[in-house]
Amino acid sequence: MSTGGLTAADRLVNAFTMAGGKARPTLREVAAAAGVSVATCSYVLSGRSDRVRQLPQDTQDKVREAARRLGYAGNTAARVLRRQRTELIALVYAPPVGPWLDRLTMQCEDVAVAHGYSVIGLPIRHAERAEHSLRVITQGYVDGVIFAPGLADGLDLDRFARSTRAIVAFSDYLEPGPADLVRNQVRAAMGEAVEHLLKIGHRRIGYLAHTGRPADAGTRDRYLGYQDALERAGVPIDPALARPGAASREEALVGARELLDAADPPTALISESDRGAIAALQVARERGLAVPDDFAVIGVGNTQEAVVSFPALTSVGMAQFDFTEIVEVLFARIDEPDRPPRVLDLPWVLDRRASA
Amino acid sequence: MSTGGLTAADRLVNAFTMAGGKARPTLREVAAAAGVSVATCSYVLSGRSDRVRQLPQDTQDKVREAARRLGYAGNTAARVLRRQRTELIALVYAPPVGPWLDRLTMQCEDVAVAHGYSVIGLPIRHAERAEHSLRVITQGYVDGVIFAPGLADGLDLDRFARSTRAIVAFSDYLEPGPADLVRNQVRAAMGEAVEHLLKIGHRRIGYLAHTGRPADAGTRDRYLGYQDALERAGVPIDPALARPGAASREEALVGARELLDAADPPTALISESDRGAIAALQVARERGLAVPDDFAVIGVGNTQEAVVSFPALTSVGMAQFDFTEIVEVLFARIDEPDRPPRVLDLPWVLDRRASA
DNA sequence: TTGTAGGCGTTATCAT
DNA sequence: ATGATAACGCCTACAA
Numbered sequence: 001m002s003t004g005g006l007t008a009a010d011r012l013v014n015a016f017t018m019a020g021g022k023a024r025p026t027l028r029e030v031a032a033a034a035g036v037s038v039a040t041c042s043y044v045l046s047g048r049s050d051r052v053r054q055l056p057q058d059t060q061d062k063v064r065e066a067a068r069r070l071g072y073a074g075n076t077a078a079r080v081l082r083r084q085r086t087e088l089i090a091l092v093y094a095p096p097v098g099p100w101l102d103r104l105t106m107q108c109e110d111v112a113v114a115h116g117y118s119v120i121g122l123p124i125r126h127a128e129r130a131e132h133s134l135r136v137i138t139q140g141y142v143d144g145v146i147f148a149p150g151l152a153d154g155l156d157l158d159r160f161a162r163s164t165r166a167i168v169a170f171s172d173y174l175e176p177g178p179a180d181l182v183r184n185q186v187r188a189a190m191g192e193a194v195e196h197l198l199k200i201g202h203r204r205i206g207y208l209a210h211t212g213r214p215a216d217a218g219t220r221d222r223y224l225g226y227q228d229a230l231e232r233a234g235v236p237i238d239p240a241l242a243r244p245g246a247a248s249r250e251e252a253l254v255g256a257r258e259l260l261d262a263a264d265p266p267t268a269l270i271s272e273s274d275r276g277a278i279a280a281l282q283v284a285r286e287r288g289l290a291v292p293d294d295f296a297v298i299g300v301g302n303t304q305e306a307v308v309s310f311p312a313l314t315s316v317g318m319a320q321f322d323f324t325e326i327v328e329v330l331f332a333r334i335d336e337p338d339r340p341p342r343v344l345d346l347p348w349v350l351d352r353r354a355s356a
Numbered sequence: 357m358s359t360g361g362l363t364a365a366d367r368l369v370n371a372f373t374m375a376g377g378k379a380r381p382t383l384r385e386v387a388a389a390a391g392v393s394v395a396t397c398s399y400v401l402s403g404r405s406d407r408v409r410q411l412p413q414d415t416q417d418k419v420r421e422a423a424r425r426l427g428y429a430g431n432t433a434a435r436v437l438r439r440q441r442t443e444l445i446a447l448v449y450a451p452p453v454g455p456w457l458d459r460l461t462m463q464c465e466d467v468a469v470a471h472g473y474s475v476i477g478l479p480i481r482h483a484e485r486a487e488h489s490l491r492v493i494t495q496g497y498v499d500g501v502i503f504a505p506g507l508a509d510g511l512d513l514d515r516f517a518r519s520t521r522a523i524v525a526f527s528d529y530l531e532p533g534p535a536d537l538v539r540n541q542v543r544a545a546m547g548e549a550v551e552h553l554l555k556i557g558h559r560r561i562g563y564l565a566h567t568g569r570p571a572d573a574g575t576r577d578r579y580l581g582y583q584d585a586l587e588r589a590g591v592p593i594d595p596a597l598a599r600p601g602a603a604s605r606e607e608a609l610v611g612a613r614e615l616l617d618a619a620d621p622p623t624a625l626i627s628e629s630d631r632g633a634i635a636a637l638q639v640a641r642e643r644g645l646a647v648p649d650d651f652a653v654i655g656v657g658n659t660q661e662a663v664v665s666f667p668a669l670t671s672v673g674m675a676q677f678d679f680t681e682i683v684e685v686l687f688a689r690i691d692e693p694d695r696p697p698r699v700l701d702l703p704w705v706l707d708r709r710a711s712a
Numbered sequence: 713t714t715g716t717a718g719g720c721g722t723t724a725t726c727a728t
Numbered sequence: 729a730t731g732a733t734a735a736c737g738c739c740t741a742c743a744a
Contacts (some may be wrong), residue, residue, distance in 0.1 A: 001474040024518050026721055037731045041724060054729065077442075078721030080433035081736045088492070090476075097453035105451050109481045111488070118489050120446075121477025125465045133465070133474050136444070139432040140380070219572070249661060279363050283487055296502055305605060343475050382737055393715045398739060410713070434737035437720045716743075721736105728731075 188227025189348035252279035544583025564601035621684035
């Protein structure tokens with residue numbers, strides 16, 4: 001029976017370990033080492049608590065000890081194949097990452113961990129390549145998906161609905177159905193910001209966009225809201241007032257200077273980002289323009305930077321940054337696929353501070 | 357034979373579709389619909405090209421058409437279980453995300469796509485919870501992992517090495533072996549920055565850290581480098597000169613003001629971030645201090661912001677932001693596990709500009 | 713050129 | 729209380 005203190009099971013394990021080198025141990029090997037069946041191991045190591053409670057402490061200890069000794073870690077692919085659950089949710093976004101997405105990411109993680117889930121980020125760089133990255137979803141890698149603003153609008157969500165249990169999309173356009181939606185009403189909020197500028201007497205309102213063609217970008221709604229308000233007020237839209245500059249501080253400095261150097265310069269400016277707006281404040285200072293009297297500035301994002309800039313920046317953005325309800329909606333659907341689709345309203349607001 | 361134009365295979369498919377509702381089709385169903393075997397389908401849809409080339413175009417078309425019609429997407433879990441490859445790499449990081457990580461993310465994606473891989477981000481929020489999130493790695497979800505700076509230092513990488521094929525870690529401490537390493541030599545570079553300040557005559561050098569206890573934080577090396585240089589120069593280390601402030605603009609403003617209001621204020625300042633350093637420049641302007649003559653400032657990160665700030669910010673950081681080689685090292689190891697461990701040197705440098 | 717069948721590691725349903 | 733065993737969906741060596 002005994003060969004130097006090693007059980008038959010241990011020898012089996014050793015043989016495997018030494019042959020395969022550093023191969024990961026399987027449940028079968030743990031079972032052999034513990035001297036019980038794989039079923040019992042499965043129950044102890046990952047099974048449902050109701051089943052585990054029935055097992056004597058002794059058996060449980062043996063299994064756990066063997067697992068520890070062998071460095072057993074489970075194999076997700078096998079578990080997922082069997083359970084049809086990955087316990088993973090994905091957050092689909094487009095870099096660069098701003099403070100907004102950081103908060104969403106961190107809150108996702110908090111809620112996910114509470115549900116026993118983990119979060120993976122799915123950076124989508126080029127729209128053309130999105131398909132390739134999104135296979136993580138279509139091929140069943142995740143139980144749920146959250147699409148950041150702008151990322152779901154062009155997609156056929158029905159396709160994704162077939163391979164994941166829950167979808168939450170930030171979108172002002174999609175219809176509820178395959179996905180639960182979060183509405184920001186970006187266009188309306190931008191309109192409101194411009195209306196505010198019009199009301200305090202501005203007629204020439206500059207615009208710093210993320211790209212050269214604001215009407216085509218993923219942030220299209222921001223520009224459309226700007227146009228809406230001008231049209232409603234009967235103020236002509238001057239394309240010369242729109243410039244790239246929201247994407248980086250550097251571009252914003254250039255864009256703002258160009259606008260102010262023009263023949264008929266604007267008396268107010270809206271930037272698609274707070275970053276750009278803060279750079280514009282600096283340009284105003286350079287030129288000796290008093291903010292907001294000579295030059296009013298509004299940003300987008302309502303970030304912490306807007307609060308601490310000088311003068312404090314009026315900004316359009318979320319009123320609050322608590323996304324836990326949104327993430328809970330995702331998990332509610334993961335657990336209960338047939339509940340009616342939900343639409344959450346998280347409208348952007350104009351947060352008035354000193355700069356406009 | 358014919359029942360209204362439907363083949364037996366089609367009827368089988370219909371029955372399944374209507375019963376299961378929106379169940380994802382399996383390869384078996386595609387095979388049935390196409391009237392070929394699963395093996396053939398597998399070859400056509402995902403098999404190796406050498407095998408596919410042997411198949412007549414006709415068969416291939418039938419299969420692809422059936423797959424398209426049914427919306428076949430494959431099942432990753434099954435494929436992974438069989439192939440022992442996920443075609444996924446993970447990028448482990450700690451939010452908040454700065455421009456540095458954005459670049460790394462984007463370049464990862466570029467390289468990964470070229471290899472037929474996708475990238476997932478693995479945000480680690482709390483060190484205590486890291487274990488839970490890292491199961492994505494330990495349980496074999498990914499073929500390779502990149503650890504951002506500071507994230508691998510406390511980990512037992514051997515454990516991860518067993519469940520993923522390749523690990524690249526930014527770390528100045530770990531020994532090569534389980535992981536290929538990227539050395540930044542942060543501590544030395546920070547020392548160099550402080551030496552520069554000493555050389556131009558500064559003796560009291562303020563320090564803005566990410567947290568209140570710089571020697572304990574993930575960014576510990578930055579502070580150690582600062583201490584090193586002072587010790588080498590025989591300049592006493594005054595703990596009152598170190599303050600939190602690098603994490604956000606807001607904190608930096610507070611920290612810098614406190615330092616300058618103190619009884620024996622510093623004549624120079626190092627901030628663990630460019631963000632904090634730029635805020636300090638603003639405080640200097642508030643106080644009418646000339647930069648760099650009255651007050652010298654150095655940041656960390658060498659970001660684009662440092663280049664465009666006024667005055668342009670001297671900063672410690674990477675000399676270049678091309679990470680493709682690093683990512684290629686990861687893929688090289690995925691393909692060839694037994695190659696010798698590599699250590700890449702990507703030292704930080706002091707980029708001298710106007711502010712110091 | 714195409715099909716058959718075994719197995720990847722788990723979980724869950726039965727038996728015992 | 730514990731153990732056999734049949735799936736989960738896919739890939740691939742081998743057979744035909």
